[in-house]
Amino acid sequence: MAAIAPSFFSELRAICGDDGVITQSERLMVYECDAYTMEKHLPDAVALPRTTEEVVRAVKLCAQHHLPIIPRGTGTSLSGAVLAVDGGIIIGTTRLNRILNVDYRNRRALVEAGVPNLWITNAVKERGLMFAPDPSSQPSSTIAGNIAFNAGGPHTLKHGATTNHVLGFDLVLPDGEVVWLGSTPEGGDDVEGYDLRGAVIGSEGMFGVITRVVVRLMKTPRAFRTMLAVFNSADDASHTVSDIIAAGIIPVAMELMDQPITRAIEEAYHFGLPMDAGAVLIIELEGHEAGLDRQLERVIELCRKNRSRDLKPARTPEERAALWKCRKSAFGAIGRISPNFVTQDGVVPRTKLPEIMQFIYDAAKKLGLGVANVAHAGDGNIHPIIFYDERIEGDVEKAYACSTAIVRRCIELGGTATGEHGIGVEKVELMSLQYSADDLEAMQRLRRAFDPEGRCNPHKMFPGGKRCLNFNPQRQVAI
Amino acid sequence: MSIVSYAPDDLTVTVTADTTLAALQQHLSPRNQWLPVDPPNPARLTIGEIVNCDVSGPRRYGYGTVREHVLSLRAELADGRMIKSGASVVKNAAGYDLCRLFTGARGELATVREVCFKVQPRPEAEQFGKAEFPTVEAACGFVEKLDTSELTPTVLDLHNAGGAGPWTVVVGFAGTREEVDWQRKQTGSLAAVADANLDHDEQFWSATAARPVRKLSVLPSKLAATIAAMRGVTSLVARAGNGIIYYRGEDQGTAIVPSTKLMQRLKHEFDPAKKLQARHA
Structure with a gap:
């Protein structure tokens, strides 16, 4: 340049x-x-x-x-x-970090783009409200970043992702023009014309810079039943997830953690997780107190049917918070077992979960790499964490190969390359596995309408760009 | 007209655009599942029309419009090419969300041919109640009480019985038997609530009025004042919890069309020869 x-x-x-x-x-x-x-x-x-x-x-x-x-x-x-x-x-956008207005009657808030996700819930929780999307990064990831990737989180299973909870925002187009998309702070839910709001959510920051956002606030559920179910194998845990959904029960979250990650978390934080379990599930039901226990009994029955060896309900709000802390600390615990890691984010139809889990273990084993799994199992959204050591010759390439093989398999099984992390530069080559040239061309039309010069966040998402020709990490993290 | 594929354990179904909503619901019914979208005339409305106009019905308050349920779709572009957007899984962050763009675009950007929906288990129980009020302000006061309470209705409608009757709030609950019973009972402590159903909506849409149905969208807090200020309106049904008012009568003309230039650029990108005209349900 x-x-x-x-x-x-x-x-x-x-x-x-x-x-x-x-x-x-x-x-x-x-x-x-x-x-x-x-x-x-x-x-x-x-x-x-x-x-x-x-x-x-x-x-x-x-x-x-x-x-x-x-x-x-x-x-x-x-x-x-x-x-x-x-x-x-x-x-x-980190200095655009003010919550500008909370409208309790209409359950909305107007916030600046750089407000971290969790600040919103923290600001309104005393009034019984929350911002539903809850990515593990929520203490630090910003609302505009959540929009860029249509961020989800463990509770997406019932509450949906960012696109279901962001009503509107402004967007500074790459030429500097400002447009407001979707619902305005003072306007109703429905806006005439195309859903440009929906088209921008998940566009990975390629359409312009967001500065202000109107979010929908949800009523915080009054009652919860949260439970840790312990299994001898990831396979049993995966089958339990499918059985619960098939029984017509939609828990608000069903999170799977396999043995390597459970051990890493336990060694780092001492939550009291079983070190010898093949896998654990965190299952959460929520809603009104009435009827929750009957649903919980049915869930327990299905866990037992799949040979769950131990079921530990959270008896107090503190115990529930500790269970969620376990899950959300997963990535932080990896540092103890591997100098570097790369995580994947493929999604499969949830009935294919046992199959993809087995594939992950086999793929890592073949390349001689370690792997740990956390998964938003109810969504079929896997997060295999592949360990590597950049100091070892060839390890980066192996980790890349392993992670790519997993995502390819997700697409073959009828799923997608990414459920919430996005394509970025990492998965550009996988786009053509999932989409035809015509599909990608249609996406480019959308991009051209917002950014005719292709100057906003270039070299992302679409294959064949400059970056793909010379993939070669310039410099790795300090050792 | 056909069901392309149905994976009940994955809660997904794929149908062609010419399938009627009623036919889809019938296909899901043996597995006790449904697409929780309830516009008028399901026996006549096709999936294509539903997606083009992003329709919804009284249950919008609990389940959203059809946009919230589309996972992927196949669409024919103006130049005849078929494209796919999304995937048949409940979460997908790969590529731009053309599903959202095409849903509600009235067929002006592409012609939707096939849609994959996320479906849901039918709730174990569903109950409706109604309360009548002498003024729209009093009715909206009840709406606000419900909307800001700990209750979680799936229906929160307001209507004026075709212009003839009292202001009536219709509230619905869905879920387990226990929670529905409990919520219904709680509602009874806020106002005198009689058993009801959703006939008011059907009656509004099937009325053979000469004038077309128009729509206003306001903040729920502004519902009472907006309705009170309406002139020359005969009948109305409001999705009171969402601030959406459907009415017959004189145009109250406040529809805002934002970002027009951007929309024109989009139209030009997808249909430069302007072959695709707006379609209405």
Whole structure:
């Protein structure tokens, strides 16, 4: 890419303030990747605007200089979707972090794009409300980041993902024009015309920069039954999940954790998880107190039918919180057992869960890699965590091969390459397995309507881009 | 007209666009499942029409519009090419969500040919109740009480009995027998509630009025004031919990069409020769 005119940086500083522009290479390293660490690229600069107006001015400046813009929240995404592949300017939303208004009567909140997911629920929980999507990254991942990937979480099974809970937002298009998509803060739920809101959700930040969002708040369920079911094998646990759904019961969450991950969590945090279990399921039912126990009995019956050797109900809110902490600490515990890991995010029809679990174990074994599994089992959404050590020659490639083989198998089984982490740079080559050239071309039409120049978050999602020709991690994390 | 595939244990079904909603529901019924979308005239409405217009019925309050239930679809582009969007699984973040874009686009961007839905187990129990009020303000006060209570109705409608009767709130609950009984009982402590059904909606839509049905969408908090300010309206049904008002009578004309330029660019990308005209259910 041609050198950037020095005047660009001084103009950017004039817009975002000296403390709102990063250009020093050691500080830019923070922005060289997201939570997918297999590939890294330094941006030319990072802009951290504080207002919608600053975003607009920064985006217009980049447009004048024909520079790529890369919207970024806190970088918790897991597919390399915020990499500055060909350089460019990262527009960070972390200083847009205010909850602007909570409308309790209409159960909505207006928040800035960089507000972390969990802040919203924390702000409204005393009034019995919550923001439903609950990715494990929720203490830090931002609402605009959740929109970019249509983030889900363990409770997606019943409550749906981000697209079901975000009513509208503004979007600064790559040329600097601001449009409001979907429901406005003062407007009703239904908006005439195409669902552009829905089209932007899950578009991985390729259509522009979001600065303000209207979210729907849900009534927090009053009663829960949360249970840890212990199994001798991942296979038994997987069959239990299918049986519960087939019985017409939709728990709010059914999370599977296999032996390696259960052990890692237990060794790190001492929650009291069984170290010798083949797999455990965290099953949660919620709703009104009336009728919950009868549903729980039926669930217990189905666990027993699948040879569950132990069933531990959470008897207090503290015990329930501890169970969820176990699940959400999973990724943090990996550091104890492997210097590096890569996680996958494929989805299969839930009846294929036993089959894909077996495939994962076989694929890792064949390559001599370790693997641990957490899964949003009720959704058929797997998160195999493949261990590697970048210091060992060939390990990165092996991990990549293993992870790719798993996703290929998910697609063959009628599923998808990603349930919530996105395509990013990581899975671009898999897009053509899942979609035809015509399917991808139709997606490009949508992109052109928003970003005719293809300047917003380029080299993502679509195969055949520049990045694919020279996949070669430039520099790995410090050892 | 056909069911392409049905995987009851995965809670997914794929149907061609010319299948009627009633035929789909009938196919799901032996496994005690349904697509929880209840627009008027299910025996006549096709899946294509339902998706084109993103329809819903009284149960919208509990289950959303059809958009919330589409997992994937096949559509014919204006140039004749068939494309697929989404996957037959409940979660999918691969690629842009063309399903959302095409749902509700009235066939102007592509012609929907086949749709895969996420279906649900039919609730074990479902009950409806109604309460009548002398004024729209009083009726909306009851709506607000329900909407902000711990109860979780699946129906929260308001109607004026074809323009003739009192303001009536219809509330519905679904779920296990115990929770439905409990919620119904709680509702009775907020107002005098009589047993009811969803006939009010059918009567509104089947009325042979000369004037077409129009729609307004407002914040639920503004429902009472909006209805009170309406002039020349004969009959109305509101999805009170959602702030959606369907009415017959003079156009109250407040539909906002935002981002028009962007929509025109989209139309141009998908149908440059303007072959695809808007279709209505």
